[in-house]
Amino acid sequence: METKIATNIDTDIFYAVVKFLRENVWKLTAEYDEKIFDKGIDFDLYRFEKDNETVLMAWNNWFEGEIKATAKTLDQIAEHFKLTLTYGAPEYLHKPNIISDMKTLIKIKKN
Numbered sequence: 001m002e003t004k005i006a007t008n009i010d011t012d013i014f015y016a017v018v019k020f021l022r023e024n025v026w027k028l029t030a031e032y033d034e035k036i037f038d039k040g041i042d043f044d045l046y047r048f049e050k051d052n053e054t055v056l057m058a059w060n061n062w063f064e065g066e067i068k069a070t071a072k073t074l075d076q077i078a079e080h081f082k083l084t085l086t087y088g089a090p091e092y093l094h095k096p097n098i099i100s101d102m103k104t105l106i107k108i109k110k111n
Contacts, residue, residue, distance in 0.1 A: 002070065005066055006068075006074055006077075007090050008086050008088060011061075011065065014064065027050060028046065031046045032045040034107070044058070053070060060091065
């Protein structure tokens with residue numbers, strides 16, 4: 001499946017998508033550790049999984065949010081929130097190993 005990265009997602013929409021995924025059977029498997037002082041202030045990151053699919057989300061207070069997922073999932077998110085997603089140059093999610101590169105800052109959720 002083709003993955004895409006939506007960029008410039010407004011902060012309120014970004015956190016609404018996090019809530020939406022949590023409420024719709026997506027399992028939170030990793031997130032920027034809440035013990036880090038700047039979580040949700042300067043930076044945030046989430047990874048959700050469902051049916052062998054991954055949604056990766058990053059946010060910062062300068063460039064807003066990014067969501068990396070299949071085109072189908074991004075279309076479903078856009079439809080649910082009645083928005084048009086843009087696909088510019090991502091600040092974070094173009095990095096293929098972002099979770100492992102940030103492993104000291106990421107809290108991995110166990111089953």
